[in-house]
Amino acid sequence: xxxxxxxxxxxxxxxxxxxxxxxxxxxxxxxxxxxxxxxxxxxxxxxxxxxxxxxxxxxxxxxxxxxxxxxxxxxxxxxxxxxxxxxxxxxxxxxxxxxxxxxxxxxxxxxxxxxxxxxxxxxxxxxxxxxxxxxxxxxxxxxxxxxxxxxxxxxxxxxxxxxxxxxxxxxxxxxxxxxxxxxxxxxxxxxxxxxxxxxxxxxxxxxxxxxxxxxxxxxxxxxxxxxxxxxxxxxxxxxxxxxxxxxxxxxxxxxxxxxxxxxxxxxxxxxxxxxxxxxxxxxxxxxxx
Amino acid sequence: xxxxxxxxxxxxxxxxxxxxxxxxxxxxxxxxxxxxxxxxxxxxxxxxxxxxxxxxxxxxxxxxxxxxxxxxxxxxxxxxxxxxxxxxxxxxxxxxxxxxxxxxxxxxxxxxxxxxxxxxxxxxxxxxxxxxxxxxxxxxxxxxxxxxxxxxxxxxxxxxxxxxxxxxxxxxxxxxxxxxxxxxxxxxxxxxxxxxxxxxxxxxxxxxxxxxxxxxxxxxxxxxxxxxxxxxxxxxxxxxxxxxxxxxxxxxxxxxxxxxxxxxxxxxxxxxxxxxxxxxxxxxxxxxxxxxxxxxxxxxxxxxxxxxxxxxxxxxxxxxxxxxxxxxxxxxxxxxxxxxxxxxxxxxxxxxxxxxxxxxxxxxxxxxxxxxxxxxxxxxxxxxxxxxxxxxxxxxxx
Numbered sequence: 001x002x003x004x005x006x007x008x009x010x011x012x013x014x015x016x017x018x019x020x021x022x023x024x025x026x027x028x029x030x031x032x033x034x035x036x037x038x039x040x041x042x043x044x045x046x047x048x049x050x051x052x053x054x055x056x057x058x059x060x061x062x063x064x065x066x067x068x069x070x071x072x073x074x075x076x077x078x079x080x081x082x083x084x085x086x087x088x089x090x091x092x093x094x095x096x097x098x099x100x101x102x103x104x105x106x107x108x109x110x111x112x113x114x115x116x117x118x119x120x121x122x123x124x125x126x127x128x129x130x131x132x133x134x135x136x137x138x139x140x141x142x143x144x145x146x147x148x149x150x151x152x153x154x155x156x157x158x159x160x161x162x163x164x165x166x167x168x169x170x171x172x173x174x175x176x177x178x179x180x181x182x183x184x185x186x187x188x189x190x191x192x193x194x195x196x197x198x199x200x201x202x203x204x205x206x207x208x209x210x211x212x213x214x215x216x217x218x219x220x221x222x223x224x225x226x227x228x229x230x231x232x233x234x235x236x237x238x239x240x241x242x243x244x245x246x247x248x249x250x251x252x253x254x255x256x257x258x259x260x261x262x263x264x265x266x267x268x269x270x271x272x273x274x275x276x277x278x279x280x281x282x283x284x285x286x287x288x289x
Numbered sequence: 290x291x292x293x294x295x296x297x298x299x300x301x302x303x304x305x306x307x308x309x310x311x312x313x314x315x316x317x318x319x320x321x322x323x324x325x326x327x328x329x330x331x332x333x334x335x336x337x338x339x340x341x342x343x344x345x346x347x348x349x350x351x352x353x354x355x356x357x358x359x360x361x362x363x364x365x366x367x368x369x370x371x372x373x374x375x376x377x378x379x380x381x382x383x384x385x386x387x388x389x390x391x392x393x394x395x396x397x398x399x400x401x402x403x404x405x406x407x408x409x410x411x412x413x414x415x416x417x418x419x420x421x422x423x424x425x426x427x428x429x430x431x432x433x434x435x436x437x438x439x440x441x442x443x444x445x446x447x448x449x450x451x452x453x454x455x456x457x458x459x460x461x462x463x464x465x466x467x468x469x470x471x472x473x474x475x476x477x478x479x480x481x482x483x484x485x486x487x488x489x490x491x492x493x494x495x496x497x498x499x500x501x502x503x504x505x506x507x508x509x510x511x512x513x514x515x516x517x518x519x520x521x522x523x524x525x526x527x528x529x530x531x532x533x534x535x536x537x538x539x540x541x542x543x544x545x546x547x548x549x550x551x552x553x554x555x556x557x558x559x560x561x562x563x564x565x566x567x568x569x570x571x572x573x574x575x576x577x578x579x580x581x582x583x584x585x586x587x588x589x590x591x592x593x594x595x596x597x598x599x600x601x602x603x604x605x606x607x608x609x610x611x612x613x614x615x616x617x618x619x620x621x622x623x624x625x626x627x628x629x630x631x632x633x634x635x636x637x638x639x640x641x642x643x644x645x646x647x648x649x650x651x652x653x654x655x656x657x658x659x660x661x662x663x664x665x666x667x668x669x670x671x672x673x674x675x676x677x678x679x680x681x682x683x684x685x686x687x
Contacts, residue, residue: 114383199383233401241395244381247313249398249414251424254434255307257294258344 054079111236114200117192292430298336309434314361317438323451324351348429349375349416374627380440391624452646462630464491467598470621471547475500481545485513489551544590552581553599597622654681
């Protein structure tokens with residue numbers, strides 16, 4: 001995030017202001033929702049591309065078969081409207097959240113865990129643990145008290161940046177932010193607060209980043225399932241289960257008729273397959289079947 | 290081992306598959322002695338539940354003998370005779386500790402699939418009921434892996450027959466919870482039950498056990514009505530009379546104080562819900578579905594309860610919400626918190642208050658199950674409830 005965008009915006013967008021500048025006092029206030037709009041504003045370049053495409057289709061729609069004309073004209077006019085409005089309709093449909101001021105994509109989720117806040121905070125504060133908590137992270141290397149180096153898996157190779165801790169309130173909140181020059185500008189915070197009725201701790205994670213490729217990139221990532229909001233949901237549920245159960249529930253490796261079905265498919269025969277190569281349990285136990 | 294496999298829509302078959310193994314230290318392996326076909330299994334057969342995969346083992350009403358336990362299993366040991374609720378609960382999360390086992394936070398590894406359809410947070414995993422509910426292998430088989438075995442394995446120490454305790458896994462608690470949700474005032478309240486399938490039968494008898502002054506059951510299948518009549522339940526055949534007028538008459542114009550909708554999405558009582566995935570299903574079933582629920586709302590007395598053990602999966606329109614509001618109705622619904630009811634209902638069975646085996650009309654071996662699925666679905670041969678013996682040799686006659 002460029003330095004000129006780091007001015008405090010307290011009172012305007014509470015979540016962000018506290019995320020970046022995080023004074024202890026700010027947490028005393030009730031937690032404000034992050035200011036955001038559903039859907040994403042397109043960059044000028046994106047709007048230009050869409051506008052040209054719209055105009056081209058509309059022009060093509062001036063001749064040809066009547067049905068084709070209606071279709072092309074309609075599509076052309078539609079794209080032109082999208083370009084003028086500057087809102088990516090797919091991003092809106094996919095409920096991608098965006099900060100209206102900075103254009104950053106926002107991702108947040110929360111989970112309630114039946115454990116005390118201090119214990120959960122301690123796990124997160126040890127930054128080396130973060131790759132276990134957030135699967136998109138490859139590695140977090142602590143450089144000094146405040147600074148650390150983060151690496152994420154990318155479609156090709158990996159991407160890394162330096163980040164610093166911007167707020168650290170024991171048992172309550174940790175905030176971090178990438179340092180200038182990061183390939184993906186991003187920041188985040190994790191908030192711990194007591195759940196009412198002795199239900200443990202509410203863990204709220206908020207991430208914000210500049211999506212590579214603008215709104216189109218965010219849409220593609222969401223559809224491809226690589227999008228942080230989906231990862232975050234899984235990550236928080238895994239963390240909750242690890243804390244409450246000590247393990248993750250699984251069906252991996254369970255028995256099924258799948259092997260037979262796949263074998264059947266590849267063999268191309270209707271004959272039923274004997275999938276089990278081991279002795280059936282009944283025989284192992286010497287029982288008559 | 291042999292198992293009943295979902296092979297695609299309208300296709301189930303018996304296949305030989307590997308025996309289940311312990312996957313986690315809290316698992317147990319149970320050798321199944323009795324297993325049943327549930328009305329909700331028909332939703333799977335008919336292909337209405339998304340996220341089934343070819344090769345899935347079906348079945349969620351089963352009991353048997355523990356043959357192996359993981360190192361973290363404390364309450365069960367090899368040789369124990371157990372019944373296992375159809376839903377899988379961790380016993381540790383906030384919902385479980387409050388007794389709301391079907392709302393367990395922690396047992397569905399595929400929680401996100403369910404969240405994508407229903408928003409908020411997924412309920413717990415289920416045996417043999419699609420990958421959206423965890424993809425756990427089911428119990429229409431010779432063996433089953435029971436995850437969270439200390440929570441889900443209930444020892445049966447009396448010498449009751451399998452037939453008498455098997456339905457504690459699902460349909461008896463499901464019917465009972467539906468009746469309990471009505472908060473029946475003893476000796477005063479009249480309860481009407483729509484649907485005389487297995488869950489409707491148990492709901493009606495549970496309403497009697499809970500002290501209803503009168504219980505009325507509504508269906509169109511004569512043998513189902515007859516089964517209810519045998520227990521002193523009044524019956525209405527909606528094909529032969531106007532059900533709303535008949536219910537008014539039966540209640541002196543007040544309407545039943547509580548109405549239980551044991552019909553659900555496919556005219557079979559209970560079972561885990563899932564989003565209705567195709568318009569085709571809606572086209573075919575919306576009439577039945579909306580009719581039962583609409584009748585329930587329209588017939589219910591002012592201030593009464595509409596209790597819904599029947600499964601709804603998707604979106605319903607043309608629901609008489611104005612009538613529900615005008616009468617100040619209470620709606621109660623959802624998956625059964627089976628674990629909560631196993632011990633109290635077992636005590637009722639042991640005392641002889643009820644013998645759940647009354648509902649069984651068909652017994653067969655596992656090999657005969659594919660045929661029985663069709664008999665049950667088509668309501669042929671007076672079929673109300675099928676119990677399967679996974680180890681029996683086929684007799685050739687179901």
